[in-house]
Amino acid sequence: MTTVLSSLRQETISTTQTNSLQNTTSSLDSLSPNQQLLPLTTIVNSSDHLEIGGCDVVELVQQYGSPLYILDEASLRTGCQQYREAFTKHYQGQSQVLYASKAWSCLAVCAIVGSEGLGIDVVSAGEILTALRAGVSSSLIYFHGNNKSVEELSYALESGCTIVVDNWHELKSLDNLAKEQSLADSFTASRITPRIMLRLTPGIECHTHEYIQTGHIDSKFGFDPNEIEAVFAFVAASSLNCIGIHAHIGSQIFELQPHKDIGGVMVQWFKLAGEKYGLQFSELNIGGGLGIRYVESDDPPSIEDWVKTVSAGVTDAFINSGLTLPKLLCEPGRSLVGSTCVTAYTIGGSKTVPDIRTYITVDGGMSDNPRPITYQSKYRAVVANHMSATLSQTVTIAGKHCESGDILIKDIQLPETNAGDILVVFATGAYNYSMASNYNRLPKPAAVIVGTGESSLIIKRETREDLLRQDCLPERLRK
Ligand code: LLP
Numbered sequence: 001m002t003t004v005l006s007s008l009r010q011e012t013i014s015t016t017q018t019n020s021l022q023n024t025t026s027s028l029d030s031l032s033p034n035q036q037l038l039p040l041t042t043i044v045n046s047s048d049h050l051e052i053g054g055c056d057v058v059e060l061v062q063q064y065g066s067p068l069y070i071l072d073e074a075s076l077r078t079g080c081q082q083y084r085e086a087f088t089k090h091y092q093g094q095s096q097v098l099y100a101s102k103a104w105s106c107l108a109v110c111a112i113v114g115s116e117g118l119g120i121d122v123v124s125a126g127e128i129l130t131a132l133r134a135g136v137s138s139s140l141i142y143f144h145g146n147n148k149s150v151e152e153l154s155y156a157l158e159s160g161c162t163i164v165v166d167n168w169h170e171l172k173s174l175d176n177l178a179k180e181q182s183l184a185d186s187f188t189a190s191r192i193t194p195r196i197m198l199r200l201t202p203g204i205e206c207h208t209h210e211y212i213q214t215g216h217i218d219s220k221f222g223f224d225p226n227e228i229e230a231v232f233a234f235v236a237a238s239s240l241n242c243i244g245i246h247a248h249i250g251s252q253i254f255e256l257q258p259h260k261d262i263g264g265v266m267v268q269w270f271k272l273a274g275e276k277y278g279l280q281f282s283e284l285n286i287g288g289g290l291g292i293r294y295v296e297s298d299d300p301p302s303i304e305d306w307v308k309t310v311s312a313g314v315t316d317a318f319i320n321s322g323l324t325l326p327k328l329l330c331e332p333g334r335s336l337v338g339s340t341c342v343t344a345y346t347i348g349g350s351k352t353v354p355d356i357r358t359y360i361t362v363d364g365g366m367s368d369n370p371r372p373i374t375y376q377s378k379y380r381a382v383v384a385n386h387m388s389a390t391l392s393q394t395v396t397i398a399g400k401h402c403e404s405g406d407i408l409i410k411d412i413q414l415p416e417t418n419a420g421d422i423l424v425v426f427a428t429g430a431y432n433y434s435m436a437s438n439y440n441r442l443p444k445p446a447a448v449i450v451g452t453g454e455s456s457l458i459i460k461r462e463t464r465e466d467l468l469r470q471d472c473l474p475e476r477l478r479k
Helices: 004-016 025-030 055-066 073-090 107-115 125-133 148-160 168-186 225-237 257-277 303-320 332-338 372-373 464-468
Strands: 050-052 068-072 095-100 119-122 140-143 162-165 195-199 241-246 282-286 325-331 341-353 358-363 381-385 395-396 406-414 424-425 447-452 455-457
Touching: 025 325, 050 195, 050 303, 055 341, 055 447, 055 455, 068 073, 073 095, 073 303, 073 332, 073 447, 095 107, 095 332, 107 119, 107 125, 107 325, 107 332, 107 455, 119 125, 119 303, 125 140, 125 148, 140 148, 148 162, 148 168, 148 332, 162 168, 168 225, 195 225, 225 257, 241 257, 257 282, 257 303, 332 341, 372 406, 381 406
Parallel strands: 068 447, 095 119, 095 325, 119 140, 140 162, 162 195, 195 241, 241 282, 282 325, 358 395
Antiparallel strands: 068 341, 341 358, 341 424, 381 424, 395 406, 447 455
């Protein structure tokens, strides 16, 4: 007889050999969180409930409400440590891991990754503010984006962040800002030279959803390689301090080869910049992109294997070109935070269309997880309040939004369910809260962090009143 528990065990045992739902925290260090379907501390407790970070998920929902994002601190810290330690082990030069906070930007996540020695990749003034308020030093904040406003650029410069310049418009705006600033500051000694990197499109294709490919030539991001000499010439004549170059080829990538190839492509530009334009770059940023396991069939490389591969690619390329090794930066988002979090929902009604399917509805959906409707992403779920129950039906989990496509999971095996049961969807840490909306005026869920049996709120649940906070009703429309 197949149960939810045994099916999860099977899939975790068969793919990692060492993990199972009965794991205790003793072996966490050796597991690469991005390869696990479940947060590392997940077990089934004596009440037959799912437990994460020593906290009973059913009790968490009773305490904090539903839907609820539940973030496992140990998984997040383990991922950060594995990235850092792998660079120390496999790369001879200096390195710096930056967390791509677009995956989930909030104070607690930024504070944790910052405390693990990571910097932060940000893409808006809002993400800069979040990283700074979380206590991350601006010297470790790198500002991305393909249409940064002058206001955002000024804010980033004043805060001391490094700017990853994406295009001509931005390069020229920054040069103007630098000139204005040097004029304004000519009476003081406090002039700051903008610290920039250049984002280049490396022309490397990878197999992932087309919306999340960025490294191929036909991409909205980065300078086209054909313009590279003009860009270098401009930078060399400007008052900008260009410390290096950046490339990011895409997201949720399982192959290692595309990331291995980046070093070979980028080294030519390092060399050209130095030899022809006198630009002495010291940093090379190879972006993020390592995938995670969302469903049993997903088989991403481990964090260590990814770091080892990119390190070898960069090392070979630089040594063969006779250049000293650059400081190597990378920007993982999904592989750091994705597998650390689950979303708990409360099951409502169900509808059976005879001979076709049974829909089970939950109290959230595309507003808290827009990935299935946007990318046709697949997820795995369990009924957390009776983990050892027999899997007896194939059902489709529908969200509560007024949209037929608001389906979280199609055709999943679950035990019998009743209204009030707690459904837990795995691997929802990346691009869920950060892409959440208020569609149909649903308040955004709360998020808690769990570890060693304790839970703390990290994001409050929005209230109905919060939803009206920005609305204005002009006098003439009032009754
Ligand atoms: N660096 C840059 C410049 C990026 O654009 C991204 C992601 C990353 C780093 C982090 O990539 P990661 O390690 O998370 O794969 N919303 C989509 C993903 C969009 C990724 C955007 N850029 C999704 O839900 O799949």
